[in-house]
Amino acid sequence: HRCSIDTCGREFASELFGHVRGAFTGADRDRIGIVKSAEGGTLVLDEPSELPLAVQRELVPPLEARAFRTVVTTQKDLRPLVNEGVFRESLYFHLAGATSVSLLFATGAMISGRSS
Numbered sequence: 001h002r003c004s005i006d007t008c009g010r011e012f013a014s015e016l017f018g019h020v021r022g023a024f025t026g027a028d029r030d031r032i033g034i035v036k037s038a039e040g041g042t043l044v045l046d047e048p049s050e051l052p053l054a055v056q057r058e059l060v061p062p063l064e065a066r067a068f069r070t071v072v073t074t075q076k077d078l079r080p081l082v083n084e085g086v087f088r089e090s091l092y093f094h095l096a097g098a099t100s101v102s103l104l105f106a107t108g109a110m111i112s113g114r115s116s
Helices: 010-017 053-065 078-084 089-095
Strands: 042-046 069-073 099-104 109-114
Touching: 010 053, 053 089, 069 089, 078 089
Parallel strands: 042 069, 069 099
Antiparallel strands: 099 109
């Protein structure tokens, strides 16, 4: 998971955080990202363990600002990933209090949900 926003996909980061016109080749207009659009509402993070470390780092400031409710869907226990160094502890701290929904994708049925 060692990469920068540049090597892991500027388009992905742009989708999450937005960009201004001319920020990179193909950025022909300003774009508000998903994170900014979630202000005052809900941000749903599906499988945050799959996010590159560079993107995980960028998610911490908006979570600290608490401008939106956060819902996390994951099939993985994030704590062991923090211990392995593949998931940022600072992001884990902010997501630990989020609404968590575990899904059984094989059947599509929700198994459990909790809200902290």
